[in-house]
Amino acid sequence: MEKLEYSLAENLLRGVAEEYPDDYQALKELGWCDVQLGRYEEGRKYMESAYIKVKGTDTASFEERSVILWRIAESYLIQLNKEDDPEERVAEYSKLSFDSLIKALKQWQYNAPAYTSLGMLYLNYFENKDRALKCFYKAFELDAGEVHSSKELVKDFSERGDWEMVDLVCLRVIDSERAKRLLSIDDDDSSWPYRMLACSALEKQNDVKAIEYFQNALRTDSSDLESWIGLGESYLARGRLEASLKVFTHALELDPENWQSAYLLAVVESSMGEFQDSIQLLKKLLHGN
Known part of the structure; x- marks a missing residue:
């Protein structure tokens, strides 16, 4: 939700919480709205109050408490990301977040977002990539809609050249309705x-499939420079020089300083016999202007 939507929701929920102070659902959502609006301490107090009010011993109650604890943990990470000078609080808030996440997973071991947040803690604050990846894999295993975990897994697989696993993860993500919703607001x-998926296809020299996936990427985000460059490379590999010329020209319009677009455009112009234009581009690259 946008900040305005959280503000509107917060106004409604505050009225509900005042009229029904034992309604833990209202307190939980009110606290989450406060966190999203930058009122971290107040938001955590509401969520802690909601946690105490969930008394049941059934599966739904364990799940509810787990979700609340995850949100409390996430509030510390959000606060660190938003603050201008968070260094003095990193050790304290990362520890508080970690403790809350462990409690969340003890309440309900199937809490996929909690595994994602724990992975981010290990990766960004505890410098333990191996444990982070285990958490990301567990989150993905539970729910392919955990797009942050999925993205970190894909990054790791691509760095290791495991393109089969890149395909497996990405295909599950694009088949997940939850992932589609989350990606649409990213x-x-x-x-x-x-x-x-397109990069994987390029690695396998499947230029036709790469073109299809890069086009899908650009339908999702027309400003994705990497996909424009990849699309141009795919056209070039297929010998479609006119198409690649247009794509690299557009990529340079998006970012005139991008050396990769400029170099590949020079390659295309050379292939088309436009040697003077190609030489001019290459000279600019060599001289940095």
Whole structure:
């Protein structure tokens, strides 16, 4: 949700919580809204109050407590990411987040988001990539809609050249309805599953499939520079020089300083016999202007 939506929800939930102070659902959601709006301490107090009010010993109650504990843990990570100078709080907040996540998983071992958050802690704060990857794999195993875990797994598999596993993870992600919803609101990188499938196809010299996946990536995010470059490379590999020329020209319009686009455009122009234009581009690259 956008900040305005959280603000509207917070106003409604505050009224419900005041009228029904024992309604843990209202307290839980109110606390989460406060966290999203930057009121971290207040939000955690509401969620801690909600946690105490969940008294049941059935599966649903264990799951509910686990979700609340995960949100409390996540609130510390959100706060660290939002603060301008978080260094003095890193040790304290990462420990508090870790403790809350362990409690969450003891309450309910199938909490996929908690495994994702634990993986992020290990990766970004505890410098333990092996444990992080185990957490990401567990999260993905439980729910392919855990897009952050899936993306970290794909990054690791691609670095190791395991393109079969890249395909497996990405295909499960794009088949997941939850992942589609989350990717649709991701402003940073919503097209990565298609882009990585395309990169895998390129590695396997399946240029036709690579073109298809890069086009899908660009339908998802038309500003994805890496996919424009990959699409141009795929066209070039197929000998479609006019198409690759247009794509690399557009990529340079998106980022005039991108050396890869400029170099590949020079390659295309050379292949088309436009040697002077190619030489000019290469000279600019060599001289940095």
